[in-house]
Amino acid sequence: MKIKLIVVGKLKEKYLKEGIAEYVKRMSTMLPLEIIELADEKIPENASAKEQEAVKESEAKKILARVQEGDKLAILAIQGKLMSSEDLAATVKNAEVYGTRNLVFVIGGSLGLADVVYKRSDIQISFGRMTLPHQLMRLVLVEQIYRAQMINRGSAYHK
Numbered sequence: 001m002k003i004k005l006i007v008v009g010k011l012k013e014k015y016l017k018e019g020i021a022e023y024v025k026r027m028s029t030m031l032p033l034e035i036i037e038l039a040d041e042k043i044p045e046n047a048s049a050k051e052q053e054a055v056k057e058s059e060a061k062k063i064l065a066r067v068q069e070g071d072k073l074a075i076l077a078i079q080g081k082l083m084s085s086e087d088l089a090a091t092v093k094n095a096e097v098y099g100t101r102n103l104v105f106v107i108g109g110s111l112g113l114a115d116v117v118y119k120r121s122d123i124q125i126s127f128g129r130m131t132l133p134h135q136l137m138r139l140v141l142v143e144q145i146y147r148a149q150m151i152n153r154g155s156a157y158h159k
């Protein structure tokens with residue numbers, strides 16, 4: 001099985017790039033993580049609700065173009081399901097056991113994800129009701145995917 005992470009927007013901060021690269025490297029000998037970075041849409045200044053929806057729809061098209069039939073799609077959503085690290089580890093293990101080809105995580109852009117992405121998703125994962133910047137969310141999620149794999153290996157990394 002492959003684990004993929006689809007993200008909207010280019011990562012700018014060096015400290016985030018370095019943190020993510022470290023966990024990606026650590027996972028290279030386990031289930032490796034492929035990060036697919038999509039260009040974000042320009043948000044017009046003082047964008048109306050309709051313009052914001054159009055941005056999300058356009059980002060959704062690019063996201064869903066990278067998702068294949070049979071992929072298990074886990075989106076990051078503030079109002080989604082609260083999960084423990086052990087729950088995430090079980091999600092990864094189950095996907096592997098059931099022969100899933102790709103377990104795909106998605107983090108939305110600064111406006112979030114369009115409804116069409118929610119409809120396609122198999123799980124909506126919440127990291128709490130607070131809003132995290134999507135770029136920081138990327139680092140936090142990558143660490144949790146690493147942690148999930150360490151849990152599944154019975155490693156002392158997870159205490």
Ligand SMILES: C[S@@+](CC[C@H](N)C(=O)[O-])C[C@H]1O[C@@H](n2cnc3c(N)ncnc32)[C@H](O)[C@@H]1O
Pocket residue numbers: 075076077078106107108109110111112113125126127128129130131132133134137
């Ligand atoms: C800046 S947030 C978007 C905020 C937008 N108002 C919304 O409700 O989705 C960008 C992305 O980061 C992710 N995100 C941010 N905070 C999160 C949290 N607490 N739990 C899960 N995902 C989160 C989501 O994928 C979201 O689409």
